[in-house]
Amino acid sequence: MMTTNNMKIPDNIEKIIVDTGNLIACKELRRKASQTPRDELIESVSNILKKHIEVLSPEIVQNKRILECPDESQIVRIGKEDRCTLKLTVKIFVYEFDPVLIMEALKKVMNNLGVTLVDSLILAFPTLPAPQKLTLLHIQPVWKILEDLVRNERVVTIGVSDLDSDQLRDLYEWAKIKPSVNQVNLESCCVMPPEMTSFARENDIQLLTHNDPKVLLPPEHVHQVIGHVVVADDRQKWKPSWIVRYSVMVKCRGIIQNKGYIFSAQKVLSNIVENNQGDH
Amino acid sequence: MGLLSEGSPLSWKETKKWADTVRNQGILQFINLYHKLKNRQNDVLKWGDEVEYMIIKFDHDRKIAQVSLRASDVLDYMHQKEKENPSEVRSLWHPEFGAYMVEATPSKPYGGLTSHFNIVEANMQARREEIKEALVAGESLMCLTSFPRLGCEDFTDPPTKPNPHKGALCSLFFPDEAVYGNHPRFKTLARNIRERRGKKVIINIPIYKDANTRSPFVEDLTSLGDDGQGAKAALPDHIYMDAMGFGMGCCCLQVTFQACNIRESRVLYDQLAPICPIMMALSAASPVQRGYLSERDCRWDIVSASVDDRTNQELGFEPLVDDRFRINKSRYDTIDSYLSPEGEKFNDLDVVYDRDVYQQLRDAGIDHLLAQHVAHLFIRDPISLFSEKLHLNNEEDTDHFENIQSTNWQSMRFKPPPPNSSIGWRVEFRPMEVQLTEFENAAFVVFVVLLTRVILSYQLNFLIPVSKVDENHKEAQKKDAVRGSTFWFRRDVMTCDSPPEAACMKCKASDQSEYMKMTINEIINGKDSGFPGLVPLIKKFLSSVDVDVDTQCTIQQYLGLMQRRASGELMTTARWIREYIHNHPMYRQDSVVSQQINYDLLNTADKIQTGDLLCPELLGSFQSKTKDDIPNAIQKAENCYDHVNSGGQLEDCYSHLNCVEGES
Numbered sequence: 017m018m019t020t021n022n023m024k025i026p027d028n029i030e031k032i033i034v035d036t037g038n039l040i041a042c043k044e045l046r047r048k049a050s051q052t053p054r055d056e057l058i059e060s061v062s063n064i065l066k067k068h069i070e071v072l073s074p075e076i077v078q079n080k081r082i083l084e085c086p087d088e089s090q091i092v093r094i095g096k097e098d099r100c101t102l103k104l105t106v107k108i109f110v111y112e113f114d115p116v117l118i119m120e121a122l123k124k125v126m127n128n129l130g131v132t133l134v135d136s137l138i139l140a141f142p143t144l145p146a147p148q149k150l151t152l153l154h155i156q157p158v159w160k161i162l163e164d165l166v167r168n169e170r171v172v173t174i175g176v177s178d179l180d181s182d183q184l185r186d187l188y189e190w191a192k193i194k195p196s197v198n199q200v201n202l203e204s205c206c207v208m209p210p211e212m213t214s215f216a217r218e219n220d221i222q223l224l225t226h227n228d229p230k231v232l233l234p235p236e237h238v239h240q241v242i243g244h245v246v247v248a249d250d251r252q253k254w255k256p257s258w259i260v261r262y263s264v265m266v267k268c269r270g271i272i273q274n275k276g277y278i279f280s281a282q283k284v285l286s287n288i289v290e291n292n293q294g295d296h
Numbered sequence: 297m298g299l300l301s302e303g304s305p306l307s308w309k310e311t312k313k314w315a316d317t318v319r320n321q322g323i324l325q326f327i328n329l330y331h332k333l334k335n336r337q338n339d340v341l342k343w344g345d346e347v348e349y350m351i352i353k354f355d356h357d358r359k360i361a362q363v364s365l366r367a368s369d370v371l372d373y374m375h376q377k378e379k380e381n382p383s384e385v386r387s388l389w390h391p392e393f394g395a396y397m398v399e400a401t402p403s404k405p406y407g408g409l410t411s412h413f414n415i416v417e418a419n420m421q422a423r424r425e426e427i428k429e430a431l432v433a434g435e436s437l438m439c440l441t442s443f444p445r446l447g448c449e450d451f452t453d454p455p456t457k458p459n460p461h462k463g464a465l466c467s468l469f470f471p472d473e474a475v476y477g478n479h480p481r482f483k484t485l486a487r488n489i490r491e492r493r494g495k496k497v498i499i500n501i502p503i504y505k506d507a508n509t510r511s512p513f514v515e516d517l518t519s520l521g522d523d524g525q526g527a528k529a530a531l532p533d534h535i536y537m538d539a540m541g542f543g544m545g546c547c548c549l550q551v552t553f554q555a556c557n558i559r560e561s562r563v564l565y566d567q568l569a570p571i572c573p574i575m576m577a578l579s580a581a582s583p584v585q586r587g588y589l590s591e592r593d594c595r596w597d598i599v600s601a602s603v604d605d606r607t608n609q610e611l612g613f614e615p616l617v618d619d620r621f622r623i624n625k626s627r628y629d630t631i632d633s634y635l636s637p638e639g640e641k642f643n644d645l646d647v648v649y650d651r652d653v654y655q656q657l658r659d660a661g662i663d664h665l666l667a668q669h670v671a672h673l674f675i676r677d678p679i680s681l682f683s684e685k686l687h688l689n690n691e692e693d694t695d696h697f698e699n700i701q702s703t704n705w706q707s708m709r710f711k712p713p714p715p716n717s718s719i720g721w722r723v724e725f726r727p728m729e730v731q732l733t734e735f736e737n738a739a740f741v742v743f744v745v746l747l748t749r750v751i752l753s754y755q756l757n758f759l760i761p762v763s764k765v766d767e768n769h770k771e772a773q774k775k776d777a778v779r780g781s782t783f784w785f786r787r788d789v790m791t792c793d794s795p796p797e798a799a800c801m802k803c804k805a806s807d808q809s810e811y812m813k814m815t816i817n818e819i820i821n822g823k824d825s826g827f828p829g830l831v832p833l834i835k836k837f838l839s840s841v842d843v844d845v846d847t848q849c850t851i852q853q854y855l856g857l858m859q860r861r862a863s864g865e866l867m868t869t870a871r872w873i874r875e876y877i878h879n880h881p882m883y884r885q886d887s888v889v890s891q892q893i894n895y896d897l898l899n900t901a902d903k904i905q906t907g908d909l910l911c912p913e914l915l916g917s918f919q920s921k922t923k924d925d926i927p928n929a930i931q932k933a934e935n936c937y938d939h940v941n942s943g944g945q946l947e948d949c950y951s952h953l954n955c956v957e958g959e960s
Contacts, residue, residue: 040754041754041755049828049829049835050835050836051836053839099941100938100942100943101338102941103842105842133940133941135937135940136933136937166950172940172946173936193950196929196933200845202848204845205845205848205849206849206853206921208845213845217927217928217929220928220929221929222844222927222929223927224843224845225843225844225845225848227839265841265842267934267937267938268340268341268407268408268556269340269556269749270409270410271752271753272753272841275840
């Protein structure tokens with residue numbers, strides 16, 4: 017039997033990347049069907065992480081900075097011959113307007129799923145502390161990266177989440193490659209502002225629904241995911257860097273084949289996490 | 297109601313002579329079809345609803361509502377329109393058993409995008425618009441599962457008189473003129489069923505005993521011309537009916553969907569079978585028969601008895617001499633066996649099947665479960681046959697197979713692809729009663745189709761022993777079963793196909809603990825201790841797929857209706873009808889639904905359908921955002937994904953989308 021100490025992330029690890037693999041099968045359903053996306057994320061990621069750490073042999077990670085926990089048994093790679101029958105939607109949740117992190121997240125999900133093309137990529141922007149409001153200036157640097165992904169034929173359509181009509185219009189007018197999707201919260205689907213629906217209709221923007229909270233995983237909740245695998249002193253040092261949710265639909269059958277999360281967190285060596293909490 | 301072959305119908309005597317030929321050829325046709333199409337793969341999800349309607353004639357001066365026997369004129373008009381403009385029509389119209397009934401389907405099937413769920417209701421509305429010009433003053437197209445005064449004096453327009461001594465039905469109550477006359481199939485079916493049985497059909501439904509209901513409730517049928525046969529057949533304290541029209545003259549709501557291959561169709565057939573009684577109870581809409589309130593809320597047993605062509609020998613009343621089998625169910629009844637390997641261990645009924653046919657199918661390489669199913673269907677005689685359709689090419693035609701298949705009216709139907717078509721393996725879901733409004737009908741249809749997507753995505757398992765499904769089916773028809781009954785349901789709907797570490801140990805043992813009694817509310821909405829509920833599962837699915845806002849809004853309304861019907865917060869149609877009658881000032885607590893009550897009830901129901909009258913106790917305050925078409929943006933993006941994934945240039949796609957300005 018392992019001792020508690022054996023079940024912690026080794027000290028040399030500064031970054032973790034956890035892929036939950038496919039949650040569609042029994043696993044997801046053993047939980048209550050009404051589980052929120054946040055709880056789903058927390059539970060699935062922390063379980064995989066715990067399992068991984070339990071059997072981790074220290075030699076393997078001895079000289080490493082990054083710990084990757086893909087659940088190999090659960091990750092469903094997309095076969096080339098099946099690819100044309102599937103639709104892959106990737107939603108990236110970021111905590112900073114950092115193109116590098118977005119690229120890192122996208123590369124990871126494409127690599128794990130074994131694909132060269134994402135059908136629909138949706139970006140959920142970081143929330144800003146009040147009274148700051150998300151403007152085009154925030155969006156521009158990351159949108160350029162998404163446009164490049166389309167130009168390089170890595171992504172078919174690019175979209176956004178939770179923009180209001182003005183933000184969407186600003187982005188649309190400025191962007192070289194227009195947003196194809198604006199995701200809005202499911203709660204608002206029956207009460208969409210008319211200016212939003214008419215703007216979307218006129219410009220062929222898909223208004224789709226999501227069921228995510230404003231911040232999928234608030235930074236201060238990160239301990240719920242990794243708290244049980246880090247030593248108490250380190251808890252405050254870890255912060256999430258990005259989260260990916262992927263889902264694979266079998267298009268012509270209207271069923272979900274595969275859905276999972278990839279979660280990445282980083283250990284910040286100084287104590288800035290606490291000080292910066294308000295900024296994210 | 298099944299295959300409509302044109303031609304001259306044979307008498308029952310002639311038909312009987314051909315029975316063996318039809319069966320022998322029918323089996324060969326099935327075997328050929330099976331081998332040609334068993335490996336068909338990758339068919340896309342296509343689905344469609346079938347809604348049946350009654351044409352009701354209101355005489356507002358005399359305060360009477362009758363069934364209008366004009367279906368054939370109305371259909372002629374609609375078919376003419378369809379012929380002139382086949383691409384314009386949004387719905388297709390078909391005859392049904394009653395001369396007052398019509399059936400409509402969408403002109404094109406719906407597809408696999410979630411946005412398709414949002415065009416069902418609009419299509420149903422469009423059907424009404426399309427048929428309006430074929431109706432005359434005073435007529436309304438109504439979705440009534442059963443006409444409350446069917447078979448009562450003066451129930452048709454124009455007036456008719458039943459003839460108990462002559463014709464196809466020989467009913468004390470139901471005139472031949474109320475059977476659709478423009479196609480010979482219907483009267484032939486009715487006559488042949490009666491002649492095969494050797495007597496009229498007997499339908500007895502327990503009467504609802506109110507304070508002033510005669511007790512025992514026994515009717516004097518002599519004034520209607522009864523020669524004593526009726527008096528003998530009628531049970532005390534029951535509403536007695538004696539004709540096919542009482543059953544097949546009811547309307548229902550059906551859904552058919554195409555599976556990607558034969559395996560998936562067998563899985564869906566099985567998984568939906570236990571859902572049948574649940575959806576029937578939720579959709580219950582027929583509490584009145586032949587002018588009396590009954591103890592039942594659903595049509596099922598009535599239809600079942602109305603086409604029961606079993607002889608005394610088959611029923612077990614006489615020793616088997618001429619007939620081949622003791623048969624425990626009517627041609628119209630619940631399924632007897634599951635078809636998927638997972639279902640096999642739950643096949644606990646003694647399935648009656650033709651051993652020779654079974655062996656022939658096995659020898660032809662067809663597996664036990666499918667062979668048993670087909671050999672079970674083939675215990676029946678063909679019940680209507682057309683002289684022009686006797687000699688067929690078994691390599692190309694399947695009419696003889698279809699003849700037997702389409703006169704087995706079971707709760708689920710497993711449908712092989714028609715020969716020489718682009719259609720794949722399909723499954724038909726048949727238990728639901730029709731609702732008053734498009735909103736409700738769309739809600740039930742969308743719920744069932746969504747549920748199939750959830751079953752396939754999450755690999756759910758609803759299987760319980762078939763005998764328990766049958767038990768549920770009886771229970772579901774009882775008065776207010778939604779609030780008053782409990783149903784066998786699977787305790788754990790997760791499967792063993794899940795990853796090893798998730799394997800539910802419970803799945804291994806097939807014992808009683810696998811299923812338990814639940815209320816409809818628990819089945820639909822879930823319960824605290826572990827059972828998630830069908831609606832929460834559907835909601836989970838919806839939060840994982842791309843759904844446009846209007847479609848999401850609509851689906852949420854539909855799910856809301858199902859949830860609140862299940863909890864009893866909103867009434868089922870049957871309960872609403874009962875309460876309306878009970879509260880009617882002219883109701884005398886004697887179970888009788890008079891001409892005046894019937895008129896007021898249907899007039900009110902008609903106003904609810906048109907939206908002139910709000911009925912929050914039935915419908916809540918839900919409102920969908922149904923649309924005629926799926927959003928452009930969705931269609932374009934989907935085309936784009938298809939284009940690129942099948943090797944096309946992304947650039948084409950964007951110039952097509954008109955999204956890229958300047959550089960690229």
